[in-house]
Amino acid sequence: NAGVTQTPKFQVLKTGQSMTLQCAQDMNHEYMSWYRQDPGMGLRLIHYSVGAGITDQGEVPNGYNVSRSTTEDFPLRLLSAAPSQTSVYFCASRARQGDGYTFGSGTRLTVV
Amino acid sequence: AQSVAQPEDQVNVAEGNPLTVKCTYSVSGNPYLFWYVQYPNRGLQFLLKYITGDNLVKGSYGFEAEFNKSQTSFHLKKPSALVSDSALYFCAVRDTGRRALTFGSGTRLQVQP
Numbered sequence: 304n305a306g307v308t309q310t311p312k313f314q315v316l317k318t319g320q321s322m323t324l325q326c327a328q329d330m331n332h333e334y335m336s337w338y339r340q341d342p343g344m345g346l347r348l349i350h351y352s353v354g355a356g357i358t359d360q361g362e363v364p365n366g367y368n369v370s371r372s373t374t375e376d377f378p379l380r381l382l383s384a385a386p387s388q389t390s391v392y393f394c395a396s397r398a399r400q401g402d403g404y405t406f407g408s409g410t411r412l413t414v415v
Numbered sequence: 416a417q418s419v420a421q422p423e424d425q426v427n428v429a430e431g432n433p434l435t436v437k438c439t440y441s442v443s444g445n446p447y448l449f450w451y452v453q454y455p456n457r458g459l460q461f462l463l464k465y466i467t468g469d470n471l472v473k474g475s476y477g478f479e480a481e482f483n484k485s486q487t488s489f490h491l492k493k494p495s496a497l498v499s500d501s502a503l504y505f506c507a508v509r510d511t512g513r514r515a516l517t518f519g520s521g522t523r524l525q526v527q528p
Binding site: 307336338343344345346347348351361362393395400401403404405406407408409 | 419421424447449451457458459460461464466505511515516517518519520521
């Protein structure tokens with residue numbers, strides 16, 4: 304099925320561990336973003352990309368890295384997990400300037 | 416900077432009654448405005464958008480939204496609520512000069528049978 308695929312769906316990490324959240328889309332969308340969702344705070348932008356090889360920081364980038372080597376993939380790396388990074392992470396993509404985003408189903412991350 | 420405010424954490428409405436979920440925004444240029452809906456344990460689904468043109472925008476599932484430039488608002492409306500409309504609703508804005516969406520904090524809609 305066409306869309307945005309995120310893996311894993313659930314993950315528990317210990318403080319200090321690193322991991323990569325995967326995001327892939329098969330719609331040939333140029334724009335991709337990572338958001339985190341926390342209760343009462345809506346979605347906050349972590350990093351985004353406007354095309355392969357181009358990334359930029361969002362509202363809450365600290366502790367996260369991204370890369371965009373292909374149009375399809377936009378992985379999010381947690382360098383050294385902290386309990387404050389416990390959240391639900393969403394990847395989203397869109398084709399053109401005025402389009403709405405298509406969201407993945409999310410990754411629920413718990414850092415203990 | 417761009418920002419979105421959803422002043423109500425929760426909206427309760429009886430099935431069959433009209434519903435309104437409020438949203439106000441702030442941008443420096445012309446806005447692109449969006450509404451999304453999130454059902455439990457799911458990602459966000461696109462409902463509708465305003466880019467330009469008619470101030471009343473119609474979207475999925477019978478929802479519509481009215482763009483009011485003077486009040487910088489983009490309220491979501493539906494003439495007759497369904498129990499199945501119960502979900503979390505997010506308003507989002509992007510300035511035409513920026514690349515990423517800014518989301519509001521969300522409004523939980525509860526439709527009682």
